[in-house]
Amino acid sequence: MTGSDGTDWPQVRNVGIDGLLVSFADRLSEPANRAALAFRGALDRNGPEGIEETSTSLVSTYLRFDPVAHDRAALRKSLVAMLSSENWFDAPLPEGRRLWRIPTVYGTDAAPQLEEAAAVAGLSPDEAVAMISATRVRVQTIGFAPGQPYLGELPPEWDIPRQIALTEKVPVGALTVAIRQLVLFSVATPTGWRHIGQTAFRAFRPEGDTPFVLRPGDEVLFTPTSPETLEAMSGGGPDGGATSEALG
Amino acid sequence: MSRALVVRRAGPSVTVQDMGRPGYLGFGVSRGGAVDRLALAEGAALLGQPATNAALEMAGMGGEFEATEPIRIALTGAPMRATLDGSPIAWSASHILSPGSRLSIGAVEHGSYGYLHAGGGIATPVLLGARSAHLAAGLGGVIREGDRLPVGADPEPGRTGYRLDPEPRFDGGEIRVVPSLQTEFFAASERERFEATVFHRDNRGNRMGVRLIPDGEGFHSDAGLSVLSEVIVAGDIQVTGDGTPFVLLAECQTTGGYPRIGSVLPEDLPRVAQAQAGAVLRFRFVTIEEGVEAERRGRAGRAALRAGARPLIRAPETIADLLSYQLVSGVTAGDDLDRIDT
Numbered sequence: 357m358t359g360s361d362g363t364d365w366p367q368v369r370n371v372g373i374d375g376l377l378v379s380f381a382d383r384l385s386e387p388a389n390r391a392a393l394a395f396r397g398a399l400d401r402n403g404p405e406g407i408e409e410t411s412t413s414l415v416s417t418y419l420r421f422d423p424v425a426h427d428r429a430a431l432r433k434s435l436v437a438m439l440s441s442e443n444w445f446d447a448p449l450p451e452g453r454r455l456w457r458i459p460t461v462y463g464t465d466a467a468p469q470l471e472e473a474a475a476v477a478g479l480s481p482d483e484a485v486a487m488i489s490a491t492r493v494r495v496q497t498i499g500f501a502p503g504q505p506y507l508g509e510l511p512p513e514w515d516i517p518r519q520i521a522l523t524e525k526v527p528v529g530a531l532t533v534a535i536r537q538l539v540l541f542s543v544a545t546p547t548g549w550r551h552i553g554q555t556a557f558r559a560f561r562p563e564g565d566t567p568f569v570l571r572p573g574d575e576v577l578f579t580p581t582s583p584e585t586l587e588a589m590s591g592g593g594p595d596g597g598a599t600s601e602a603l604g
Numbered sequence: 605m606s607r608a609l610v611v612r613r614a615g616p617s618v619t620v621q622d623m624g625r626p627g628y629l630g631f632g633v634s635r636g637g638a639v640d641r642l643a644l645a646e647g648a649a650l651l652g653q654p655a656t657n658a659a660l661e662m663a664g665m666g667g668e669f670e671a672t673e674p675i676r677i678a679l680t681g682a683p684m685r686a687t688l689d690g691s692p693i694a695w696s697a698s699h700i701l702s703p704g705s706r707l708s709i710g711a712v713e714h715g716s717y718g719y720l721h722a723g724g725g726i727a728t729p730v731l732l733g734a735r736s737a738h739l740a741a742g743l744g745g746v747i748r749e750g751d752r753l754p755v756g757a758d759p760e761p762g763r764t765g766y767r768l769d770p771e772p773r774f775d776g777g778e779i780r781v782v783p784s785l786q787t788e789f790f791a792a793s794e795r796e797r798f799e800a801t802v803f804h805r806d807n808r809g810n811r812m813g814v815r816l817i818p819d820g821e822g823f824h825s826d827a828g829l830s831v832l833s834e835v836i837v838a839g840d841i842q843v844t845g846d847g848t849p850f851v852l853l854a855e856c857q858t859t860g861g862y863p864r865i866g867s868v869l870p871e872d873l874p875r876v877a878q879a880q881a882g883a884v885l886r887f888r889f890v891t892i893e894e895g896v897e898a899e900r901r902g903r904a905g906r907a908a909l910r911a912g913a914r915p916l917i918r919a920p921e922t923i924a925d926l927l928s929y930q931l932v933s934g935v936t937a938g939d940d941l942d943r944i945d946t
Contacts (some may be wrong), residue, residue, distance in 0.1 A: 371783040372837050372867040373895040377785055389699070411630035411835065413859050418629070418835040423896045424903065485822060499833065499859035501740045502633045506833060506859075518861060534861075535832070543742055548845065548861070560632075562731065562743055568631045572754035582926070 366391070366439050368432055374423045378435060378496065379416040380444065384508055387445040388415035389496045393572050394447030395439070402554040404434035412572065414496050414506060435436055450573040451581050453603040458540075458557045459596065460489070461588060466554035466583060469523075476516045484552070485580060487511060493538055494575045503560035503568040504542040507576055512536070517568070518548035529555040529596065531578060551596040554576060556589055556596025564594070575603060608672045609722060611751040612706065615665025617810075618747040619737035620728050621719075622658040628732060629858050635838065636738040636855045639811055639877035640717050641661060641870075642906065643681035646770060647721030649909035650678035650698040652760045657725025658735040660747065662718045663810075666709025667747070672700040675755055676723030676764045679723070679943055682774055682878055683716025697767035697916050709827040715774030715878040716809070724756030740812055740855045766913040771905070773875040776883030781866035782895045784840065789827040789863040798823060798865055803849070807881035811855040812866060814876055816885060822847015833861040839868040841887075851876045869895045869901040 365388070366380045378395060381388035396410050398551045403410075403419070406426035410463045421431060462485040463470035474484035493507035500506075510533070518534045523546060526532060530541040531553030539549055542559035555578070561567050570576075581589075581597070589597030623644065624637025638644050638661055648655035664683050676698055679686055683695040687708045693699055695718075701707050712718060728735050728744075737744030747753070787795065797820075806815035823843050836842070840852045842862045851868055853876070864890060868876055879885055890898075 370783070370892060371785055371835060372839055372901060373782055373869065373892055375835075375837060377835055383833065409627055409629055411858070413835045414832055416834060420626075420629075420837075423892075424900050428892070428896075497859070498630065498632045499835075500632060500857040502628075502631060502743075504632050518845065522844065543740060545740065545857075560742065562741075567732070 366444070368435055370428075371418060375418060375420045376428070376432060376435065377416050378416050378439065380554040381415045384414050384496065386509075390447050390449055391415075391444035392417045393450055395444050397450070398438065403438075404431055406431060411499075412497050413499060419599050426461065450571065453571070453575065454600045455492075455572040455603050456570070456574060456576045456598055456600045457579050458555050458576055459586055460553040460555050460578040461552045461583050461586050462489070462580055464583055467531065469550040473516065473552050476550075477513045479498060487513070488533070488538070489578055489580050490553070492575050492577055495570050495572050495576065496537075497572055498568065498570065500539070501541065501543040501545060501560070502562070503570060505540055505559060505570045505574075505576075506537055508537040510536045510538065519550060522546045522548050523551060525556070526551050529557055531555055554586070555598075556586055557598050558594035558596070560582040561594050606672065607675065607724070607755045607757075609675065609726070609753045609755055610670045610672065611747055611753065612668040612670060614667035614747045614748050614751070615662055615747070617663035618667055619661050619739065620658050620726050620744065620747070620753070621661040621736045622734055623656050624736050624854060625732055625734040625738070632858050633732065633738065633741055634854070634856050634858050636741070636811075637734070638719070639853045640681050640719070640773075640874040641772070642771060642874045643717070643719045645906040645909055646680040646696065646768060647678045647719055649913055650680070650766050650768060651676055651721055651723050652763050652910065653723065653725065655906070657721070657756070658728065659719045659721040659726060660753075662709065662720065663716060664712050666718060666720070667917065668709070669701070669707045670705070671703055674700055674702050674761070676758060676761065677701050677707065678721040679709070679718065679857045680721065680770065681717050681719040682880075683713045684718040685710035685713060694767055694916060696770045698764050700764045712880070714880065716880055722755045723758035724760060727754040727756040731921055732804060738855055740857070744864075755885050765916045767916045768913045774878050774880065775870060776879040776885040777875060778877045778886050778888055779872045779876055780869045780895065780898065781841065781887050782869065782890060782892050784864055784867040785834065786827065786831075786863045787866050789825040789831070790823065790865050791826065794823050794825070795865065795889070799889060801886070803885045803887075805879045805881055805885060811853055811883070812895045813842070813850040813852040813856055814879070815850050817916045818849070823849060823865060825865075827863045829870055836864070837861045838866065839870060839873050840864040841866050853877050871898045876926055
């Protein structure tokens, strides 16, 4: 596939001395995201010898290998052969997907950057909340922190950059926005994304039977709720009032 | 009483660390583990056990420890002031900690992270495949006063009193970097300036990463603040929006959007992690082939550590009961003192 700037995709690039990254685009797109997930699945099932670990980012598949025991050039060649064996952009989404509804407090002291983010997007805070809460976003990858989803894609107004300075800390359950995506934080951490909503949903449950709750391909609606309601739901367990159903 | 180390006092960031948790990147969990892997290998060599055993990683400050039964210990990584019942003991060495004795490990003298190893390894519960605390992920936590740390069965309980000469890595220095997937987001002139710049390690640093203060302007990439979040690995040098580079360490995030100018060789990463605040660091790009060769040599060096361990020689002035030793009795070979502890 050829991108708008004439670059051919997919591309294989080096990650340090022991990794390779197969990228299907340089911008987020649904077909490239599906391609990355499907290619990782194929590597895990039937990849060349020497792969020690795989993961996906938004539009790329990563693999790590032992560079002393295995030849990078040979591995790369096998990847290129696999890539040309089928059209990965046509791959289906993963199976067993779910639709989640996660109660969210937008703005207030709990999520102090709603107004700022809305202004950068050229919207009023009310318009911003209406638009985001009505968009069914999909988990495109899990990353940055344990079980933490990157979700998209939001309407074009939300193609806003990250902040220049980092926010010192957002809490667990923070809903943040940048570049037409949402990130729902699974840990308390510094971030360059703007904090527009707060949930009581824990995406990482290290002591639970299912430590990692959301999966790539799952879809989420962040439904508006009041601070009082969220407070009450946060006492009801790690779902924080969220519900889910199977997607057919 | 079960075999354990009892913590009588602990510095603010003492954690259990091993080689970390490979295999969870796809779930957003970085590998973690000791920030100075070489220190784990050194401890394993001193005690004659696998480098996969868990040890205590002590950032800046150690603690006070007792043993419930005789436990061999080794001290590696950044040298810290250490005493056994008040008498100084050697760093980068193995000793025996007997019940009733107190091991006291104070402030770091040089570098950042010291390690306390136990014969048989620290045997706290395994969580997601490892014993390592991953503070950023909320897995495990810091060690506190009163904790009892179970210790595994010791494979070689008799082997103690060894030392080795650690590879110097506590003063910063030149760090080798390979180009990585986003290096070309930085213009050639910025990459050259990066190599020519002297950096000081900021006092802000933790297991996630180390901030570098350039003696000059920050670094600009053409990617800006809207680059797609992409895979991150330990060693990546991330440049935040204001142009400040951070070298990411074992507990880094798994993806991120700030562009990365290069990736530090795994072999040189302990030198970055261990540089103390204010230490001078410089960076030099090498090819991936050179990076792999450095890795090959590093592995050979780690495999040879055990053979390089030497019996600990005690200096007479540190022997509290020197007069009880019979020092001159007829003809001696001249190395009696050397043999006291072997």
